[in-house]
Amino acid sequence: MQQVTSMLDILLLGDWNTRIVVFGTAMLGVAAGVVGTFLVLRKRSLLGDTVSHAMLPGVVGAFLVMQAFGGGGKSLAGLLLGAAVAGVLAAWAIPVLRRSTGLKDDAIMGIVLGGGFGLGIAMLGVAQALPGGNQAGLESFIYGRAASMVRSDAIGIGITAAVTLLIASTMAKEFRLLCFDESFGRAIGRREGLLDLGLMLLAVTVTVVGLQSVGLILVIALLIIPASAARFWTDEFVRMVTLAGVIGAVACWIGASVSAMAPKLPAGSIIVLTLATLFAFSMVFGTRQGALCRIVRSAGLRRRTDRQHLLRAAAEWMETSGVDRWTIANLAPMRSWSRGRLRLLHRRGVRSGDVAVTDDRFMLTKAGRLAADRVVRNHRLWELFLIRHADIAASHVDRDADLVEHVLGEEAVVELEQVLTRGDATPQSPHPLGGDP
Amino acid sequence: MTFDYDGWIILIGVLVAACCAVPGSWLVVRGMGMMGDAISHAVLPGIALGFLISGTRSGGWMFLGAAVSGVLAAVLTQLVHRWGRVERGAAMGLVFTSFFSLGLLLIVQTADTVDLDANCVLYGAIELAPLDTIDLLGIEVPRVVVPLAIVLLANVLLTLVFYKELLASSFDSALATSQGFAARWIHYGLMVLTAATCVACFEAVGSIITVALLVAPPATALLLTRRMKWVLVWAIGLGGAAAGLGHIAAITVPGWILGGGLDTSSAGMMAVITFVLFLVAAFAAPGRGVLARRWATRRDAMRIAIEDALGLLFRLEERSMDTDREVVEHLLRSDVRIGPRRLAAVRARLRRGALARVDGTCWQLTDAGRSEASSLVRAHRLWETYLAGRSTIPTSHLHAAAERLEHVTDRELVEELEAEVGPQREDPHGRPIPESDLWN
Numbered sequence: 065m066q067q068v069t070s071m072l073d074i075l076l077l078g079d080w081n082t083r084i085v086v087f088g089t090a091m092l093g094v095a096a097g098v099v100g101t102f103l104v105l106r107k108r109s110l111l112g113d114t115v116s117h118a119m120l121p122g123v124v125g126a127f128l129v130m131q132a133f134g135g136g137g138k139s140l141a142g143l144l145l146g147a148a149v150a151g152v153l154a155a156w157a158i159p160v161l162r163r164s165t166g167l168k169d170d171a172i173m174g175i176v177l178g179g180g181f182g183l184g185i186a187m188l189g190v191a192q193a194l195p196g197g198n199q200a201g202l203e204s205f206i207y208g209r210a211a212s213m214v215r216s217d218a219i220g221i222g223i224t225a226a227v228t229l230l231i232a233s234t235m236a237k238e239f240r241l242l243c244f245d246e247s248f249g250r251a252i253g254r255r256e257g258l259l260d261l262g263l264m265l266l267a268v269t270v271t272v273v274g275l276q277s278v279g280l281i282l283v284i285a286l287l288i289i290p291a292s293a294a295r296f297w298t299d300e301f302v303r304m305v306t307l308a309g310v311i312g313a314v315a316c317w318i319g320a321s322v323s324a325m326a327p328k329l330p331a332g333s334i335i336v337l338t339l340a341t342l343f344a345f346s347m348v349f350g351t352r353q354g355a356l357c358r359i360v361r362s363a364g365l366r367r368r369t370d371r372q373h374l375l376r377a378a379a380e381w382m383e384t385s386g387v388d389r390w391t392i393a394n395l396a397p398m399r400s401w402s403r404g405r406l407r408l409l410h411r412r413g414v415r416s417g418d419v420a421v422t423d424d425r426f427m428l429t430k431a432g433r434l435a436a437d438r439v440v441r442n443h444r445l446w447e448l449f450l451i452r453h454a455d456i457a458a459s460h461v462d463r464d465a466d467l468v469e470h471v472l473g474e475e476a477v478v479e480l481e482q483v484l485t486r487g488d489a490t491p492q493s494p495h496p497l498g499g500d501p
Numbered sequence: 502m503t504f505d506y507d508g509w510i511i512l513i514g515v516l517v518a519a520c521c522a523v524p525g526s527w528l529v530v531r532g533m534g535m536m537g538d539a540i541s542h543a544v545l546p547g548i549a550l551g552f553l554i555s556g557t558r559s560g561g562w563m564f565l566g567a568a569v570s571g572v573l574a575a576v577l578t579q580l581v582h583r584w585g586r587v588e589r590g591a592a593m594g595l596v597f598t599s600f601f602s603l604g605l606l607l608i609v610q611t612a613d614t615v616d617l618d619a620n621c622v623l624y625g626a627i628e629l630a631p632l633d634t635i636d637l638l639g640i641e642v643p644r645v646v647v648p649l650a651i652v653l654l655a656n657v658l659l660t661l662v663f664y665k666e667l668l669a670s671s672f673d674s675a676l677a678t679s680q681g682f683a684a685r686w687i688h689y690g691l692m693v694l695t696a697a698t699c700v701a702c703f704e705a706v707g708s709i710i711t712v713a714l715l716v717a718p719p720a721t722a723l724l725l726t727r728r729m730k731w732v733l734v735w736a737i738g739l740g741g742a743a744a745g746l747g748h749i750a751a752i753t754v755p756g757w758i759l760g761g762g763l764d765t766s767s768a769g770m771m772a773v774i775t776f777v778l779f780l781v782a783a784f785a786a787p788g789r790g791v792l793a794r795r796w797a798t799r800r801d802a803m804r805i806a807i808e809d810a811l812g813l814l815f816r817l818e819e820r821s822m823d824t825d826r827e828v829v830e831h832l833l834r835s836d837v838r839i840g841p842r843r844l845a846a847v848r849a850r851l852r853r854g855a856l857a858r859v860d861g862t863c864w865q866l867t868d869a870g871r872s873e874a875s876s877l878v879r880a881h882r883l884w885e886t887y888l889a890g891r892s893t894i895p896t897s898h899l900h901a902a903a904e905r906l907e908h909v910t911d912r913e914l915v916e917e918l919e920a921e922v923g924p925q926r927e928d929p930h931g932r933p934i935p936e937s938d939l940w941n
Contacts, residue, residue, distance in 0.1 A: 109591035110535045164791045165783045171720040174534035175779050178713030182772020185709055189765030190755050285598030292591050330609055336602035347585045355584055
């Protein structure tokens, strides 16, 4: 019972100390989500990865300098400053190298990552060999101190994250331009290079701060995943940024409080795994780009297309044969569909009231006939348009019209009518009807 | 420095470089340069599971686990990229960070019983590799040489066999598919090869060299050549050079800087050298380097300036205008926009080429200069006439367009223009088109 109470205490932020830590981390989550959206939209998702690795020489360098000037060389502020300087340097080097070599971003980021981290390792080797060096713990610094955040850290993190968030949201309009229309931004006088650098500075800040709470490898996830998940729910920029911020905050809140409950579950891991779960959920169920809704949408389109094919085949059968009843065998040669499939389409047609059946012979109902007329009319209008205005031969036009007619809206049909000015009547088919012999 | 130790380190480094260069070159041309780093983090859960199953820190289980989770991460990245329509970099980032945190979580669970550190479990160290030897056909060789040689052989063989397929699917996946093999399977194959190579190299020499050697030498090679075959060859060579130089730098450079017999991590230094080689190539590569491109730009600018000066003198002569030195140089500065320093160079080149000279206080075209200037002005006015008839550029703007085109018009193009323009004797501004005395 007592355990449950303490769990609730933590989750609902009852405990003052936990409340500070959780709040600071959640703040970081919002900032990372927002800044990360810009990075992801700018296709620089892995910038955080490069920058975080390239911080190692900065950390070691700061340590060496501080030690040379006396002192233990382990002041947190000094190490963070070194990390930030190296991070900014790496972030600046990426666009410079890309412009001067013409190579792609990913190669440049990989090279800077390898070279930077290698330099860090080499410097670490020197630090180890130096007499009196007390470099132990520097490496764990770069990999983060997963679960051991204290209150003073949390306050600092929260404040830095809040400032970052403030800057990011006031500059949102400029960054959006940078993401979507660089050349327009240049044309109206936005300094692209300066904005790019600004964005990278924000990313470096988030990375340095994230170092404290989730570790350097995992802060990359905090930058990438919220934005990628938000993308499944909306196409709209402001909503995407907001949603990414919320996702980041939720994951950090869960991660920090779970880790406060169970010391064996490091905050960084829980945060990232929560993010991964949210991403997987969004990828499947997202209402905009999610897999499920895409499947449903394309299934709907396929059904509509099938129905229109059946209706048109029936109408064309009636037009060529003069008989208003048909069997499966009559329609089978008109398209490349199997008998089984055709039977299925007929069953669906009967169910939806387009087609009536009397002992194995089918006919269109009144509603079906109206619908079929409209379908045939759209098809022929489109064929005529293609023949007249796109120079497609009459013998080939059936195929091409078939590709577009199912997605023609009412407006497009009205426009076609105006272009072709043929009144209400359904035009003659420009090519012989019936399937291939 | 003894061969037994340092020689083996360099040899192992060269071997790793060759192993990495082959899949690395394909990754770089496919825009997946960050793959090595992603796999280096993504193997963690496999290592942890391998440890949990076997209970020991050495042995095949951890290697197997690493390979499986590396391949799994690569495949999952591709699935997220394709099904979720997530940009490839983002897909990579979210998969490997998730894997890494899962691994971290597993390791923390075991941390009570054994000291299993997140970043040095499987990762070997190149400095230690020569010490662990086995007997191979009577010769004592470092143990890691064997798996590395096998991986290298597999990489080279597979690349030779599937070269055409890899090439087609890297640069034109539609072509690849239309040729009857699925670009997708080639891609998955490459991912598996990359993951296996990475894991073998991590185990032998550690992750940092692997990640660096996978990207930097192929990217450097791309600055030196554009033929894929040569990219592969150069990448292997550059990687090998970086390995050798890196080790030598590791044992000498710290000593130079800080004195004493200091040395440092060979792995780190090798990675640094790959970066340095890249910077050198980016700066000095023939054709694509910064230096070469700047030089080409300057040469073009110089040629254009000289041509503009000749054109100016020709037009002044044509209108029987004053070619007083100060007037001409003022016009060159204000109309043709030649800066003072370039002006001096232009003057010197004109004099040296015997194209124009200062006669008393006046500029004077020589015969050679006049003939060159006349063909230039001819190209200019042909362009104006041509554009006036065939484009919507207003007459007042024709000059600016022709001014640019005249510098890139060769003899063939002039002949085509002549044919197009016909027996026109005047340009749209009423100026005569000079006869081509040079070519006819």
